[in-house]
Amino acid sequence: MLPTELTDTAYQAQLAHKKQRLSALLAPFAAPEIQVFASPLQHFRLRAEFRIWREGDQRHYAMFAPGSKNDVILLEQLPIASEKINQLMPQIKAAWQANEKLSHKLFQAEFLTTLSGEALVTLCYHCPVDNDWQAAAQPVAEQLGISLIGRSRGKRLVVGQDYVTEQLTINQRSFSYRQPEGSFTQPNGVMNQQMISWACKQLGQHEDDLLELYCGNGNFTLPMSTQVRRVLATEISKTSVKAAMANLTENQIDNIQLARLSAEEFTQALTGVREFRRLQEANIELGSYQFGTVFVDPPRAGMDSATCELIRQFPRIIYVSCNPETLANNIEQLSSTHRLAASALFDQFPWTEHIESGVVLERR
Numbered sequence: 001m002l003p004t005e006l007t008d009t010a011y012q013a014q015l016a017h018k019k020q021r022l023s024a025l026l027a028p029f030a031a032p033e034i035q036v037f038a039s040p041l042q043h044f045r046l047r048a049e050f051r052i053w054r055e056g057d058q059r060h061y062a063m064f065a066p067g068s069k070n071d072v073i074l075l076e077q078l079p080i081a082s083e084k085i086n087q088l089m090p091q092i093k094a095a096w097q098a099n100e101k102l103s104h105k106l107f108q109a110e111f112l113t114t115l116s117g118e119a120l121v122t123l124c125y126h127c128p129v130d131n132d133w134q135a136a137a138q139p140v141a142e143q144l145g146i147s148l149i150g151r152s153r154g155k156r157l158v159v160g161q162d163y164v165t166e167q168l169t170i171n172q173r174s175f176s177y178r179q180p181e182g183s184f185t186q187p188n189g190v191m192n193q194q195m196i197s198w199a200c201k202q203l204g205q206h207e208d209d210l211l212e213l214y215c216g217n218g219n220f221t222l223p224m225s226t227q228v229r230r231v232l233a234t235e236i237s238k239t240s241v242k243a244a245m246a247n248l249t250e251n252q253i254d255n256i257q258l259a260r261l262s263a264e265e266f267t268q269a270l271t272g273v274r275e276f277r278r279l280q281e282a283n284i285e286l287g288s289y290q291f292g293t294v295f296v297d298p299p300r301a302g303m304d305s306a307t308c309e310l311i312r313q314f315p316r317i318i319y320v321s322c323n324p325e326t327l328a329n330n331i332e333q334l335s336s337t338h339r340l341a342a343s344a345l346f347d348q349f350p351w352t353e354h355i356e357s358g359v360v361l362e363r364r
């Protein structure tokens with residue numbers, strides 16, 4: 001639940017508490033001082049998802065109170081969401097109020113926006129979306145200058161594009177990122193830029209190669225590739241790999257190879273347990289790489305034990321994590337061979353207890 005007042009005092013107190021928690025988790029590994037990156041207090045979330053709640057003949061944006069499936073909070077605005085989302089909320093509501101085709105059986109609205117000002121809204125229905133829906137959505141999308149997607153079970157209609165394009169400047173160079181609907185993107189754009197810059201700084205300039213696991217749409221991959229000879233990046237999601245491929249072309253970067261492999265599969269490939277046709281199809285010769293650093297940004301579950309053993313072979317590990325508990329477990333596994341050389345807290349999720357962090361591990 002959001003505090004009633006998003007004041008700087010309340011924010012600083014929560015951030016200090018997060019730093020304490022992270023320090024306690026990293027204390028067994030003789031952690032150096034944690035570098036803290038604070039977030040804007042409001043309008044930091046580039047994506048937001050709302051239930052649509054019906055009262056009488058009116059539909060409203062709604063969220064469930066934390067931990068409850070019945071306690072509904074109706075909303076007109078969401079101060080933590082981007083200015084663009086707050087601007088669009090009443091406009092989209094007005095559109096469904098004006099047209100039965102857009103409101104009938106509507107149960108969810110998902111907003112995806114960028115720092116560069118683009119927006120995509122997905123409306124989810126309990127009845128099939130059809131040509132009439134598309135005809136109703138078209139003028140709304142055109143008038144608002146956004147893409148609109150209608151989703152129902154097994155069906156998706158797109159008005160405009162099924163992605164937004166983010167523009168980020170990292171170390172004075174601008175990168176453009178295709179961010180597809182429904183796939184992973186870092187929610188806090190300002191913090192994302194800080195995280196990428198931090199990872200690039202920790203990486204430094206190298207003549208050897210970088211391995212990246214869990215690369216998503218290439219969020220870190222593109223800027224980091226400018227500091228090494230070559231990058232091999234892997235990711236499990238087909239949609240994200242496709243977006244990453246498009247991002248390589250769009251940014252004219254030619255020293256990255258991408259493979260759609262889970263971290264577990266890649267571990268099997270690199271340790272010679274199993275061969276994968278997907279590597280051959282992408283012309284990837286694992287033996288041609290001279291890896292110096294590995295960069296990982298796994299989901300909340302952290303890295304599986306076999307992947308941890310694989311990355312143990314690297315002299316330098318840069319690890320970004322959205323779950324400090326699984327991060328600590330993974331560091332514990334690696335601590336017999338690696339020491340903690342740097343740590344950072346990125347406040348991606350203000351007003352929640354969630355902690356995003358980064359560490360550098362160096363071979364002892």
Ligand SMILES: C[S@@+](CC[C@H](N)C(=O)[O-])C[C@H]1O[C@@H](n2cnc3c(N)ncnc32)[C@H](O)[C@@H]1O
Binds near residue numbers: 298
């Ligand atoms: C926290 S996100 C980070 C993505 C990317 N680094 C970014 O900044 O946008 C974790 C990513 O891991 C991918 N993923 C989840 N499980 C995986 C697995 N077992 N192997 C490889 N990738 C996985 C997800 O699809 C997601 O893109």
